[in-house]
Amino acid sequence: MPNLFVDGKWTAGSGGTADVLNPFDASVVETVDQAGPDDVEAAVAAARAAFDDPRGWRAAPVAERAGVLRRIADLLQRDKEHIARVETLDTGKTLVESRIDIDDVTAVFRYYADLAATQEGRTVDIGVPHVLSRIAHEPVGVCVLITPWNYPLLQLSWKLAPALAAGCTCVIKPSEVTPLTSVLLVRLAEEAGVPPGVVNILLGTGPSVGAPLAEHGGVDMVSFTGGLATGQAIIRASAATVKRVAVELGGKNPNIVFADAVDGVGFETVVDNALTAVFLHSGQVCSAGARLIVEESVADAVVAEIAARADAIRIGNGLDPASQTGPLVSEAHRAKIEDFVASA
Numbered sequence: 391m392p393n394l395f396v397d398g399k400w401t402a403g404s405g406g407t408a409d410v411l412n413p414f415d416a417s418v419v420e421t422v423d424q425a426g427p428d429d430v431e432a433a434v435a436a437a438r439a440a441f442d443d444p445r446g447w448r449a450a451p452v453a454e455r456a457g458v459l460r461r462i463a464d465l466l467q468r469d470k471e472h473i474a475r476v477e478t479l480d481t482g483k484t485l486v487e488s489r490i491d492i493d494d495v496t497a498v499f500r501y502y503a504d505l506a507a508t509q510e511g512r513t514v515d516i517g518v519p520h521v522l523s524r525i526a527h528e529p530v531g532v533c534v535l536i537t538p539w540n541y542p543l544l545q546l547s548w549k550l551a552p553a554l555a556a557g558c559t560c561v562i563k564p565s566e567v568t569p570l571t572s573v574l575l576v577r578l579a580e581e582a583g584v585p586p587g588v589v590n591i592l593l594g595t596g597p598s599v600g601a602p603l604a605e606h607g608g609v610d611m612v613s614f615t616g617g618l619a620t621g622q623a624i625i626r627a628s629a630a631t632v633k634r635v636a637v638e639l640g641g642k643n644p645n646i647v648f649a650d651a652v653d654g655v656g657f658e659t660v661v662d663n664a665l666t667a668v669f670l671h672s673g674q675v676c677s678a679g680a681r682l683i684v685e686e687s688v689a690d691a692v693v694a695e696i697a698a699r700a701d702a703i704r705i706g707n708g709l710d711p712a713s714q715t716g717p718l719v720s721e722a723h724r725a726k727i728e729d730f731v732a733s734a
């Protein structure tokens with residue numbers, strides 16, 4: 391079954407194929423199709439036509455769009471075990487974490503379905519006789535959704551669900567490292583009744599697919615989550631055609647421990663929370679508590695306990711219930727982290 395979805399049809403595209411690797415043992419999980427320049431053109435044209443259709447998705451009653459989002463949520467729950475397994479094979483995270491992700495994604499689709507249904511617009515008395523203002527929510531247009539590899543499905547849901555709820559049409563470009571569950575989500579969107587052209591997905595690298603999408607004149611908005619340098623490149627690329635851009639970039643988050651917290655919630659809870667904050671998904675979380683600032687009077691005890699427990703974390707295959715955390719996402723990423731450790 392081909393992996394690209396353009397204008398309501400699954401297609402192999404013209405960019406060849408690429409192997410998706412299991413982070414645990416670098417085995418090939420799946421060989422997927424890659425988009426070429428003509429696929430980029432076709433996907434944007436399909437999303438553009440679907441958006442510009444005056445009787446299309448944007449004109450559908452909000453209740454209808456919300457209904458499609460709810461069906462996607464139900465289908466996610468129906469296929470939860472399968473999708474969670476694929477997310478683990480693709481990202482390396484444990485099955486427990488993948489299952490939590492699928493529940494989160496389900497909640498996101500339900501949340502935006504509810505929000506759309508209650509936010510159709512409202513009237514406001516602006517204090518001028520015989521004049522009422524009506525606040526209407528308009529869709530932005532064709533949205534390009536570019537996602538990173540750490541939370542592939544969850545990151546996509548935060549972009550796709552609100553875009554669909556609002557009546558936008560989309561071209562999805564998932565990370566080339568972890569594209570598999572994004573493809574599964576598009577299959578569910580198709581099954582849920584999203585019309586042709588409204589959701590399209592292209593697989594490929596940033597330079598070959600992400601960059602031409604960010605530059606494309608037929609695109610109204612780019613929503614991007616990923617690294618700082620890529621975000622800067624996307625903002626530059628989108629400037630030529632003055633697109634709307636939403637970027638969520640890298641972070642370094644301080645986690646502060648005061649002595650009275652240790653007295654209050656207890657030493658165990660403080661250490662548990664600090665460990666989870668930094669080591670969830672092997673630390674590959676943009677909001678990971680990567681810097682720990684501890685009040686001096688409790689610093690030695692907290693740091694010693696965290697170090698001891700960190701040494702004892704069982705790293706292993708995400709599919710193995712005995713693993714407490716999975717491997718890093720790729721060899722390249724591990725090399726980057728080892729570099730940081732060495733320079734530190």
Ligand code: NAD
Nearest residue numbers: 537538539564565595596600601616617620638639640676
């Ligand atoms: P990345 O920036 O390398 O890639 C992210 C996405 O952008 C991928 O789909 C990639 O193919 C695409 N891309 C790359 N170059 C592009 C270009 N020139 N034009 C358009 N698209 C391009 O990031 P990554 O390594 O996949 O993800 C890790 C980074 O993401 C980390 O810095 C992490 O902190 C950050 N992140 C941030 C958040 C957040 O919410 N702020 C969430 C998750 C991850």
